[in-house]
Amino acid sequence: MSEFENDSLLNKLRYETITEFAKTLEMFGLTAGEARLFVALYLVNEPMTLDNMSEMLAKSKTSMSTGIRTLVDLNLVERVWVKGVRKDLYKANDDIFNKFMSSFVLRWLDATMRQKASILEIKQSLTEDKHSIPAHQVEELNDRLHQIITFHNEISQALSKLDV
Amino acid sequence: MSEFENDSLLNKLRYETITEFAKTLEMFGLTAGEARLFVALYLVNEPMTLDNMSEMLAKSKTSMSTGIRTLVDLNLVERVWVKGVRKDLYKANDDIFNKFMSSFVLRWLDATMRQKASILEIKQSLTEDKHSIPAHQVEELNDRLHQIITFHNEISQALSKLDV
DNA sequence: TTTATTGTACTGTTTAAACTGAACAAACTT
DNA sequence: AAGTTTGTTCAGTTTAAACAGTACAATAAA
Numbered sequence: 001m002s003e004f005e006n007d008s009l010l011n012k013l014r015y016e017t018i019t020e021f022a023k024t025l026e027m028f029g030l031t032a033g034e035a036r037l038f039v040a041l042y043l044v045n046e047p048m049t050l051d052n053m054s055e056m057l058a059k060s061k062t063s064m065s066t067g068i069r070t071l072v073d074l075n076l077v078e079r080v081w082v083k084g085v086r087k088d089l090y091k092a093n094d095d096i097f098n099k100f101m102s103s104f105v106l107r108w109l110d111a112t113m114r115q116k117a118s119i120l121e122i123k124q125s126l127t128e129d130k131h132s133i134p135a136h137q138v139e140e141l142n143d144r145l146h147q148i149i150t151f152h153n154e155i156s157q158a159l160s161k162l163d164v
Numbered sequence: 165m166s167e168f169e170n171d172s173l174l175n176k177l178r179y180e181t182i183t184e185f186a187k188t189l190e191m192f193g194l195t196a197g198e199a200r201l202f203v204a205l206y207l208v209n210e211p212m213t214l215d216n217m218s219e220m221l222a223k224s225k226t227s228m229s230t231g232i233r234t235l236v237d238l239n240l241v242e243r244v245w246v247k248g249v250r251k252d253l254y255k256a257n258d259d260i261f262n263k264f265m266s267s268f269v270l271r272w273l274d275a276t277m278r279q280k281a282s283i284l285e286i287k288q289s290l291t292e293d294k295h296s297i298p299a300h301q302v303e304e305l306n307d308r309l310h311q312i313i314t315f316h317n318e319i320s321q322a323l324s325k326l327d328v
Numbered sequence: 329t330t331t332a333t334t335g336t337a338c339t340g341t342t343t344a345a346a347c348t349g350a351a352c353a354a355a356c357t358t
Numbered sequence: 359a360a361g362t363t364t365g366t367t368c369a370g371t372t373t374a375a376a377c378a379g380t381a382c383a384a385t386a387a388a
Contacts, residue, residue, distance in 0.1 A: 010297045013286055013305065020282040021312050024319075027275060033376070043308050050335075060378045065336060086386070087334065096311070097318045108191060118184040126177055133174045141177065144207050147260070148185050154261045155188075161325045197346070214365075224348050229365060250356070251364065 014043055018057075028104045033059070037067045038076055038092060047080050047089035074103045105159050112159075116152035119145055178207055182221075192268045194238075197223070201231045202240055202256060211244050211253035238267045269323050276323075280316035283309055 021042075022035035030038070040056050041048060048056075053064040068090055071077035076099050080089050093099045123145045126138060186199035194202070204220050205212060212220075217228040232254055235241035240263050244253050257263045287309045290302060 008296075009293060010301055010305070013290055016286050017283065017305075017309065017312070020279055020286065024276065024279045024316065027272060031376075043305065045304065045308065061334095062336080062379075063377060066377095069336095097315050100315075101318075101322065111191060112188065115184055115188045119181065122177055122180050122184065129173060132172075137174055140209065141174070141181075141207065144209065145181065148181070151261050151264075152188065154265075158265065158326055162322055195346075225364095226349080226366080227347055230347095233366095 017043060025100070028100050029107060033063060034067050034070055037064065038071055041077060041090065041092040042096065045092070047082060047091045049085075049087040049089060051087070075099060076103060101162060105162055108159055109156065112152050112155050116149060119148050119152070123149070181207060189264070192264050193271065197227060198231050198234055201228065202235055205241060205254065205256040206260065209256070211246060211255045213249075213251040213253060215251070217254075239263060240267060265326060269326055272323055273320060276316050276319050280313060283312050283316070287313070 018036050018039045021039045022032060025035035025038060026032060036057060037053060040053060044052075044056075050061050050064045050068070053059075053068075054061045057064075068077060072079065072090070076093055077090050078093060080091050082089055123142065126133075126142055126145065129138070182200050182203045185203045186196060189199035189202060190196060200221060201217060204217060208216075208220075214225050214228045214232070217223075217232075218225045221228075232241060236243065236254070240257055241254050242257060244255050246253055287306065290297075290306055290309065293302070
């Protein structure tokens, strides 16, 4: 008997917790599967193998492998070593708020900067155009592009309030 | 000739702007279609009919209808009346940052509270259980549930920093 | 070296979301 | 009232994401 199928009520409550808390974590940009995987790992609170996770969540080991990889990339889960154990072991990071918040903010900042750069390029090609577009339409689009750039700046400002 | 197909370069730049800025707006929880619809409306900067949008984005009128509905619900777009015009007219809200940010924060706050409530219920059924679960496992799960509740509280705090 | 075990790449399948087109209902025009 | 016009509902289709299973590569054990 696996350690994860001892008590029926306990497992029911764990399962419900996974379902509910996963909804919150999805807001941070995780897929449903990744969120459930993290919560499972977080509840068990000790290193798990891919087979453990697979059994606990009733999903394929392949899914666990890819899911774990993105969680590790996001710095939400880390691989740990235990002597004598051959399989890979992973554990959830403990201070969930800091990890999730900083992971979230960093991703937003990165995306914000990249998209702002794209808009700036468009603005550039617009001002480089001297003919072909009626002046007032250049004016109009240019104004909008400016507003959009401001929008990105304001996002950056707002994110900086969330001290990573 | 429609007003949306005059200049080739202008339309190309508009199209690129839609594609790029839409990526940013998707971060706020909009689907790709909704984000593109909003940007189109925002760039044109004057009331549009469903047929206008449909033509401009090359999507069905049905899509425009459902997309506009959610944008209106999110308070990002509003319906306007122009005397003599029979079709419904919609325009993008102008101060995009405030509207998007507050829409975003409100949705997060709402979801956070609801999921926190669910977790509290689970915690309740756990403490009501006096038998069937070994004490140390009750202790363990209870601790995790407490941490999860704290997590939700911290989200609320963080969101409040983003003055809606 | 051979055999076994474990994680990942890859291909095909399933599932969910986005989208379309036709039919309908409401409101307007005549 | 009859005929148009316009938005939405609904059922079916398309598209994209999540997932599973086999096969392979790498490492460990023998």
